[in-house]
Amino acid sequence: MTFRFDFGPEGAAKEGYTKVSADEAYDSSRGYGFVGGEQVTAVRRNDEPLTGDFCIPFDAKFIVDVPNGNYLVTLVIGDAIAPTHTTLKTNREHLVLRDFKTVTGQYARKQFGVNVRDGKLKLSFGGIAPRMNSLEIAPSQQQITLFLAGDSTVTDPDEGGFPFSGWGQMLSYFFRHDVVVANHAIGGRSSKSFITEGRLDAIMEAMKEGDFLFIQFGHNDQKSDEERFTDPATTYKDYLKKYIDAARTKNATPVLVTSVHRRYFGDDGKLQDTHKDYLVAVRQLAADEGVALIDLAEKSRRLFEELGPEATKSIFLWGAPGEWINLSNGVQDNTHFQENGGLRIAELVAEGIRELNLSPLPIFMK
Structure with a gap:
């Protein structure tokens, strides 16, 4: 109707x-x-x-x-x-x-x-x-659906959650009507807990041939609790491969995305890598499985180092007391983004789509 x-x-x-x-x-x-x-x-x-x-x-x-x-x-x-x-x-x-x-x-x-x-x-x-x-x-049954599986750096905000933003919230801005973004990312999840909670199953119920599945985890795979922890050399790769295999069973295209960096700078002005072996694992898995890789870690590193410690506050969820109505006491969050940041990171993802020529997505981009 x-x-x-x-x-x-x-x-x-x-x-x-x-x-x-x-x-x-x-x-x-x-x-x-x-x-x-x-x-x-x-x-x-x-x-x-x-x-x-x-x-x-x-x-x-x-x-x-x-x-x-x-x-x-x-x-x-x-x-x-x-x-x-x-x-x-x-x-x-x-x-x-x-x-x-x-x-x-x-x-x-x-x-x-x-x-x-x-x-x-x-x-x-x-x-x-x-x-x-x-x-x-x-x-419409004709549109390509771009599914997102990830954590709080990707997720959509809760209603009334302004100024918080994940990059997945902003990705639609870079596409014409031919592509629909279905953001299933949710805060606090690892590659393991996302699956055990049935969230990958929900994606697979809606996925069809020709769709895409973008996968970005790592922030919470580092957590020590049993529900979320994965080892970068073994179980992290094992769980990420489940997403790859699931997409391929539907003749959809899986795309691995390395974790966007946190805002931690050394005295030399260089960004500190808090993900380490988890980034190595994603890159290795992409090569082993022949899966497209958007190296968002590297892209975000270049952006954050270009901006520097002070200007990156406009990317992350930083604000003085009274600056944000929903965060009236102020906030200094070096992991999550405000809307300007979500848009900048989504722009890096869109850049990666064009660089990889993830056909047919580029022809439907603004």
Whole structure:
């Protein structure tokens, strides 16, 4: 089933579309509506179908109940008499539009892919002049799904978890609508515990031929508890190979990713390697199994050393007291990222995809 919405003041909708006004809060019986819509307003500029009126969703979410799966989403943004400025995140805070602008009288038709796993498709709006003219949500079996298995450096944030970000949250920003990112990474997991909790099984239930599985672990494989610890020379490789074998059984493509570095500098200004043999193990396994490798450790080392100890605070989850509303006492975290950092690391992953020519992904990148 395809969902079509026409936004603006109450009145007739274009044929085949459902009219949505500013005061339509989400209602489960209706199956759609705004959340946090106290500042949502509706405006009509003219009588043009779809483009002549719109809603202005300041810091609001628009939610639609849909079956789980992948969707092609088409959003029309524009205003007859004013420029617009919209930032948009989809399910699990995946960034798809960042400071997107239209000029007066311009109407942009933006398409992107969304993976739904909780029965709700969510659009979270920001920007100083956001607009929603019309929205179409169509189920899709044709998109490539890029699955992510990993830890907290990859994961999506919890709702309201700003400014925390994993690089997986930001990866959608680098793809057109032909590729959907399904981020199954979760904090605190190792290559071992991710499997024992059934998380790889959940990926495999959804995976199809032609999909990709990106695998980044190591941070928690170093932990001493039995549930997570793996030895880099033996069990770490053994567990990583399970991901490779699983993807190959579905005729999907596995991609190994070395652990992104932590922010620890020596007196000489060089980055300290806290992963050591775990990085060696991933590189060796990739060579032995003929698996594509994105050496995110090396890429992040170069980036962090170029920036230096002070500037890398803008990558990691650092903030003074009062700087972040959700971390009002301040924070100094040398492992996890803020949104700017998640975007920078995702950019390195995207760079690796292009360098390896992981066909057909590069042709679907922005």
